[in-house]
Amino acid sequence: MTMRSLLILLLALYIGPLFAADELEIIIDRGVENTLPIAIVPFNWSGAPEMPPVEFALTIGNDLQRSGRFAVMEEADLPQRPVQFQEVNFRDWRLLGMENIVLGALKALPDGTFEVEFRLIDVYRGAQIAGFRIPATAKQIRRTAHRISDIIFERLTGIRGAFDTRIAYVTVRNNDDGSKRYQMQIADADGFNSQVLMESSEPLMSPAWSPDGRQLAYVSFESRNSSIFIQDIITGERTRVAGFSGINSAPAWSPDGTRLAMTLSREGDPEIYIMHLATRNLERLTHDRGIDTEPAWSPDGQKIAFTSDRGGNPQIYEMSTNGGRTERLTFVGVYNARPRYSPDGNSMSLVHGQDNTYRIGILDFRTSDITLLTGARLDESPSFAPNGSMIMYATTGRQGSELAAVSADGSVHQRLALQVGEVREPAWGPFPPEMP
């Protein structure tokens, strides 16, 4: 055998296993940031001749769409409308690149209650991811739709859904006599099912949810001076907790619900105080000649961020709840205010002002960069959803101020078409207690 042939054979032996023995391996080290395709098939309605009380598919679809993480298929594009799992033609859905579909049925029971059944299906595996049968009263039926949205959201993103949550906000209407009517309202997170908690001819401001979602703290000017009230949202019972001389504003609940941070100017200029609710004892946190206001608790309850003009213009500062050194957090721009920690504590929403426009921004603590999420002229009062996936805020619309939501990555914007009149200062409530 010649040397050459030997070499070639050796080469063949060397190359050979590359194809034959070793399995081909391709490392996928990146992907794309995409919305998840999902189709919600209209729920089968049975039991009564009249229309179903809730358009389930529409409600769920809107929820998911608003989150910014889903691309919900238009109803007109659905290739089929199966009700049962067995009826699903997976090939058709796969051809459309559809990854997940939701099927369901709403049944009216003889006792006037309802039963909702739904299935979340993984099209490519041809398997059910989740399936539930949920009983509901007429009053709960819409909430049930949001609960289904939450289950879908959690199963497909790994993040707890926040659709079955509520928001509080203030509405302002002009009366015919020129006076104004202020309302503290509470609604589902999608703006439906609004209820008036409190009404006043004097301004109402700054709603803040207790961590258990049972109480709302807010500012009322009903006694001509600002006062901080706490109101039970079920019983309607309300208590004035701060009615000191000067400003009483910007209440914020500690994560454990035992304390309320607030801005008081009873000692001269506005300073941050912490009130121990059980004793109503006050603890002054800031000692500065400038204005310190809009306190926010970090999720771990260890720090408080606030807005201060101590540096010449409004910027955000942070200090320990035990007092001590104050640290400035924002350095970009001439106006950064209204801090709210994200639920995971890694970032903070704020209002970033520049050239007479005010926009919602996110300050990333890891990079110290501010990312602007909105582009309107006057956006204010950002509030995180309890799962951090969205931010609700007030923006200037045709009718004045109205509510809008933006996904935390800024990709999806949605106006919440609510009641007539101005809508201000939304506050996103906590997760509801787990349902039985």
Added chain:
Amino acid sequence: MLTSLTLQSSLRSVLIHIAAVLLLVLSFDFPSRKTPQQMPQMNIVEAVAVDSAQVEKELQRLQELDTAKAQEELAKQQKLEQQVRELEKKSTQAETKRKEEEKRLVDLEKKKLQEQKARETEQKKLADLKKQQEELERKRKQDEDQARKAEAEKQRKEEEEAARQIQLAEQQAEQQGQDQALLQGITANIYRSVVSNYNVSGLAPGLECVLIVRTVPGGEVVSVSISQSSGNEIFDRRAINAVQKASPLPLPEDPATFERLGLRQFRLPFRPQ
């Protein structure tokens, strides 16, 4: 009528024949009774030359002479007889000797003959042996020849085979060189195709799963299984969906190429950064 005529003539001819044969036999007998024919003719010529008186005379003379001479002749004859006896005696001895000698010679001859015979036998044996050896040698040579031919054929075949192997190896090397380039291209295409369908939005960082993908020529994905789970259902599902949505993958249609490149099954580790 006709018959009688024929019989008459036949009989006549037989009689003539018998007569002819008898004449032939008698004529044969005449010469055989006479003594030799030439001698009497010569004697007749001499007899004509000698007369009868002279013969009488001679016969007389010869009778006289014979008496004297007979004496002398007798002695001579006796002496001769003696001599003959002696000679005979001597001759007998010589004869014995001769006979002995003869016998000796015969024996010798016999022995020689035996020896000769033995030698001839031996020679024949040797010749046979030689012949056998020659035969063997011939056979051996033939075998050797055949073996040599077979060996040559074998070697030729081996060389041919080696040449074929070299050619095959060269073709393979060339093929593999091309395959490597082809595989690189296919790998890059699969990567692009899967990545573009792999939704990492909202995925928890630091997770990894490994999928085993089975395909058929043309790239249709026939199965995706989890070889190593990330422990996160959503993470695994997104990876599976990425592969399923990418189906058909950009793979060769040609089954031979498909098999050669080992594309029927491959591993996809998902580790987004």
